[in-house]
Amino acid sequence: MSFFQCVWCPAVLGSTLSGVLLLSSCSAPAAPSVGAPPVVSPDSTVRVAAGTQYLRGPIHRFFWGKHYRQLWATPVEAPVFNLRTAVPGGLTPVREGGSFQTKNLRLLDRNGGQYVLRSVDKDATKALPEGLRDGPIGRLMKDQTSVINPYGAYIVAPLAQAAGVYHTNPRLVYVADDPAMGEFRQSFANALYLFEERPEGDQRGVSSFGRSARVESSRKVFTTLMYNPQHRIDARWYLRARLFDMWLGDWSRREDQWRWASFPAAGGATVYRAIPRDRDHAFFKFDDGLLTHVIGWVKSNYQSFHQKIRLGDVEGLNRAARPMDKSLLVYLTAQDFEQVADSMQRSLSDKVIRDALALWPKEVYAQAGGEFDENLRGRRNQLKAVAAKFYELLAREIEIPGTDQPERFVIEPNGAGKVRISQYSLHAGRPDSLTGQRVFSYEQTRSIKVFGLGGNDVFELRGLPDHRFEIGIYDGAGQDVVHVTITPEDADKPANVMIYNSGDGNTITAPKPVKVEAYVPAATEFDAAGWLLRHRLF
Structure with a gap:
């Protein structure tokens, strides 16, 4: 069997990938057995791994990367999710949803407040035609979920709080085989999820959404902006959120990854402030395999979370958000970019970074804490240079709508x-x-x-x-x-x-x-x- 017999195939890794090199003559090693789910009772805790199936042998890792495989396979302790006690008055599951990768369950509290369970494990094969999902391409796509840090979103909230960026407040939970889940029991049982507020509607009770009385989708807000010039985006606030994205290495920031907190302004106007959501691609680790390194060179938006942000790659890092950036930041000056970056850099102290990382389960911190501390501090020190490059790229070709x-x-x-x-x-x-x-x-x-x-x-x-x-x-x-x-x-x-x-x-x-x-x-x-x-x- 030759590991170097290759063909060109269309595939999607993460969100999209075309022209990817597949090792067609060999299939991936069989995933380790996950074993039976633990027997649990509500309000207890379990020790469980997010994804032992991502462990692979040395040859596979050489070609397709080490990524965060070991972290996915490490058991951590998580509380068992209880619909009756998760929030005062309990929760009712109402609707299953999600993107091509993440499985979501929407929940309502007794006052109509919205929450969501978001799967820690992902499955990008839903983007493929059904006939390809169980074949080599589908298996490879599923395997590349390991580029995501399964506990990355866990530390974003305290970092965003310090940086002055709105954020959700995810909690790691384990959903057992709970009869209270009703029609969603079978689909969601026996897995790790992030439980968080859903940024939508009246959020006056949530300080991390600015206590806004009306949080709206990008579709609704952008439509409002285009039909009514009385309303506007807080551009410096959006810029702060975008620089925060770059600090985290989060390249997947298309329009649907945002919600907008609205606030009344003079003369009946409305000001909108950005709420980033869905941090699945923060701390992306992709370029540590031979073939993924080549793919990352071709697909420059697939950038890995290293200690340094390569200034030559800032354009690729921001490609998904470019239409938004060009429209919403068009009237900000180079001085605005410098001031926002300087403010953020000063707010993200070494202590802030250490305290955020300390929130990880001890097993996760033992594996990744040192690396992340070094990377976050190094990237923070670059923020002003990155902001200057970001401004330079946007300033080349201006479009004023x-x-x-x-x-x-x-x-x-x-x-x-x-x-x-x-x-x-x-x-x-x-x-x-x-x-x-x-x-x-x-x-x-x-x-x-x-x-x-x-x-x-x-x-x-x-x-x-x-x-x-x-x-x-x-x-x-x-x-x-x-x-x-x-x-x-x-x-x-x-x-x-x-x-x-x-x-x-x-x-x-x-x-x-x-x-x-x-x-x-x-x-x-x-x-x-x-x-x-x-x-x-x-």
Whole structure:
């Protein structure tokens, strides 16, 4: 039997993987026997391993990585989950759910408060066609669950608390074969779960959600933002959460991994603050096998939790959240990034890190405590450099979205190599209100695209910006006004401004050298609903 006979196969490891190299001529060693589940009574404790099936022999580990296999196979002590005593008044299971990997059970307390049991073990094979799930690809996908630290979420809450980031409060529990689980008994029995609050609805009783009276999904919040410019995201708060993601090495931060705490603001507006959730991919360990190392080189978002964050890999680390980052952070400056990173770095002291790690079961701490202490401290010391790189990446190509309400965009030179863009909401019978403003420098930014989206918008170009900026104005839906004012001296200057006219009744005044080009808007450039496609939310 040759271990080096390979073929190219499509596969998914973790969330997605294509073109993965499989050792097709050999199957994985048989998993160790898990044994019969322990006999338990409610409110007792058990000693149980999260996943002995991930233990593998040296050849398999050489190709497919050591990962956290030993941690998965280590028995830990966990309390037996009791529906009647988990919270005052007890809990009622109401709905099974989950993603392609995690199995969830939603629970309600007597006041309608929502909780969730989230499986510690994962199964990404649900993303495969049914015929592939039990074959070599399915077995390999299941095996790569070992890249996840089964107890990683356990330490995130105290670290997030210190960093000033909202968070859930997971507790490790063991769900026994409990008749009180009713119709969910068979599906959820005899396994480890994380039990936590579900960030949804009225959370005035939960300080780690800001005691918000209304916590909402990304779909609802982003839709609200695109249709009503009165509402806004607390961008610095979101930035703090994103830097925290990078510190943890959590690369899977797509839109559905967030909830939003809402708070009333002046004039009937609403401010939303980010609540990260689902830390399954924090502390990812992937590149310690020959083939997984190659895959990680190709798939640069699959980054492992090491002592150093490679600045050249910051783009890959943040790829999943890039549409959100570009929209929500567009008006923050380099100084904002530096200040938030400095504040977070100072808040995450050595003591904070040690105290968080001490919450792990002693068996887990004995194996991973020293490594994690070293890695967390090393990555913390890089936060300002990582924030600067993150800013640099976002600043290269700017996209400024409007909403489906009338707005005014003012574009004007602001000194040599600089341009200022201001965004206003238009109001009948009262002054326009400034909703965003930023000065861009050619040293950082090459391309700026302004999307009016819906509503009858106004674009004002007050003079010619430095020609080294490539500036595009996209009218979108509605009957818009584009007005360019230049001095006689500007007429002989080079310009790099393009007005994209969809031809739906716009009024355009654009003397040379500004160019006007007819175009058919893409769905993602046309209106609010189209813009939401960028966020995979419509």
